[in-house]
Amino acid sequence: MDEKKVMFIVLLLCFLQQSSAADYNVMQFGAVGDGKTDDTKAFERAWQELCNDVGPSSSLTVPMLNTFLVGPINFQGPCKSPLIHFQILGTIIAPQNPSSWNGCETGAWLLFYKVDGLVIDGGGMIDGRGSVWWTKSSTDIPGEFKCAIPPTALHFESCNGLQLRKLRHRNSPRNHIGLSRCSYSTISYLDIAAPANSPNTDGIDISFSTQVRVHHSIIKTGDDCIALSNGSSQINITSIYCGPGHGISIGSLGINGQYDTVEGIKVRNCTFSGTQNGARIKTWQGGSGHARDITFENILLHNVNNPIIIDQYYCPDGNNCSEKTLAVKVSDIGYKQFVGTSSSRTAINFDCSKNVACTGILLDQINITSTFEGEDTIAYCNNAFGTSSFTRPAASCLTH
Ligand SMILES: *[C@@H]1O[C@H](CO)[C@@H](O)[C@H](O)[C@H]1NC(C)=O
Ligand SMILES: *[C@@H]1O[C@H](CO)[C@@H](O)[C@H](O)[C@H]1NC(C)=O
Ligand SMILES: *[C@@H]1O[C@H](CO)[C@@H](O)[C@H](O)[C@H]1NC(C)=O
Ligand SMILES: *[C@@H]1O[C@H](CO)[C@@H](O)[C@H](O)[C@H]1NC(C)=O
Ligand SMILES: *[C@@H]1O[C@H](CO)[C@@H](O)[C@H](O)[C@H]1NC(C)=O
Numbered sequence: 001m002d003e004k005k006v007m008f009i010v011l012l013l014c015f016l017q018q019s020s021a022a023d024y025n026v027m028q029f030g031a032v033g034d035g036k037t038d039d040t041k042a043f044e045r046a047w048q049e050l051c052n053d054v055g056p057s058s059s060l061t062v063p064m065l066n067t068f069l070v071g072p073i074n075f076q077g078p079c080k081s082p083l084i085h086f087q088i089l090g091t092i093i094a095p096q097n098p099s100s101w102n103g104c105e106t107g108a109w110l111l112f113y114k115v116d117g118l119v120i121d122g123g124g125m126i127d128g129r130g131s132v133w134w135t136k137s138s139t140d141i142p143g144e145f146k147c148a149i150p151p152t153a154l155h156f157e158s159c160n161g162l163q164l165r166k167l168r169h170r171n172s173p174r175n176h177i178g179l180s181r182c183s184y185s186t187i188s189y190l191d192i193a194a195p196a197n198s199p200n201t202d203g204i205d206i207s208f209s210t211q212v213r214v215h216h217s218i219i220k221t222g223d224d225c226i227a228l229s230n231g232s233s234q235i236n237i238t239s240i241y242c243g244p245g246h247g248i249s250i251g252s253l254g255i256n257g258q259y260d261t262v263e264g265i266k267v268r269n270c271t272f273s274g275t276q277n278g279a280r281i282k283t284w285q286g287g288s289g290h291a292r293d294i295t296f297e298n299i300l301l302h303n304v305n306n307p308i309i310i311d312q313y314y315c316p317d318g319n320n321c322s323e324k325t326l327a328v329k330v331s332d333i334g335y336k337q338f339v340g341t342s343s344s345r346t347a348i349n350f351d352c353s354k355n356v357a358c359t360g361i362l363l364d365q366i367n368i369t370s371t372f373e374g375e376d377t378i379a380y381c382n383n384a385f386g387t388s389s390f391t392r393p394a395a396s397c398l399t400h
Helices: 003-019 040-052 131-135
Strands: 022-025 034-038 058-062 067-069 073-076 084-088 091-093 108-113 118-121 125-127 152-160 163-170 177-183 185-193 204-207 209-220 226-228 232-242 248-253 259-273 277-283 288-304 306-311 329-342 346-351 358-370 378-382 384-392
Touching (some): 022 040, 040 058, 040 073, 040 084, 152 163, 204 209, 204 232, 226 232, 248 259, 248 288, 259 277, 277 329, 288 306, 306 358, 346 358, 378 384
Parallel strands (some): 022 058, 058 084, 067 091, 084 118, 091 125, 108 152, 118 163, 152 177, 177 204, 177 209, 185 209, 204 226, 226 248, 232 259, 248 277, 259 288, 306 346, 329 358
């Protein structure tokens, strides 16, 4: 071979090495995928390999037509490649019996920790098989449950540039998806479902995160479809179908006297159907901080119990909430273009702290009628300041 040819081959090999993204499959790491064998170790080994791959991008496939039983896994970063593609074509299921769960100290079943540039997609399913957790609790069988509280199914802690899309999420023991300290991230085209009576099965929970988009997803659960809590800012939520569930909630904020902040939230083009709430802001008495610059726009309501609600006396069953003077300050909250029906008479409910007023509330083009023919709807205000235009029920209780 002449020198030129050798040079060409060397260059070609270099090029192939550079351009071919590593592509792993959990089957290569011993996964069985029969839905019975514990494939946790295979997933862990596959992740190690993926995360240590130094290529420009690396991917891991969970193949179609297989069901993989895995226990709690910590998918630990940081990884070496700037782009990590986790492709879920098949189904991943959790251990069914809570007493057989090992290692859920993190509070999550599938935890991704400090992984930047992560893309998870594939059209497959993540099934937490949480039904046993919903009926039993750790206090029912002391010592037998290895997790103090039911785990979140899929949690992301400390990430940048996460893209989670095109997946089905079912029956989490607790919240389906959690995002904490994750920025510049997008969640889209998800289908999340758990029974209406399953406790604490929020769809998506976000905290300590900024620049996040959630769009084009269907969320049907037993608790909040989406909940934004402390440290959430610059978050756009668009084209979400919610129901059954407890609506899209800011909070709860200010529990145990905490200083909590949420701001820069836009919820647009969403539908609520048969939900306990629509656009909700909930805060505990005695907290501090703020919820501000939040808009809900172009919202469709079908038979929603509290279509528009600010509840600064949030106190769910079983809590003993004594009167407190401090409160999270709620300001600059816009509601525009709401159309549909309310199953409660008080379609608009601004129950603000009597010590810390809600200010800058704007209602515009609201038309919420009663689910029940012949019945009316009303607006209620407690220490709420703002303006309204084209609003039915009339919100004359808002103070200018
Ligand atoms: C949210 O929407 C606003 C207005 O459409 C846009 O300016 C902003 O960049 C968006 N934020 C995110 C995180 O997508
Ligand atoms: C809430 O977030 C703020 C700012 O992000 C932080 O200063 C505060 O400590 C947080 N509160 C709690 C209880 O974590
Ligand atoms: C909301 O829907 C309207 C059409 O009804 C569309 O023009 C607009 O771009 C959508 N907004 C967002 C943020 O997707
Ligand atoms: C609720 O709290 C108040 C004062 O904090 C206390 O006096 C009362 O006994 C408590 N009630 C219950 C049922 O715990
Ligand atoms: C409000 O909705 C009701 C019921 O759908 C409808 O009859 C009415 O015309 C609407 N009003 C306005 C101002 O759009």
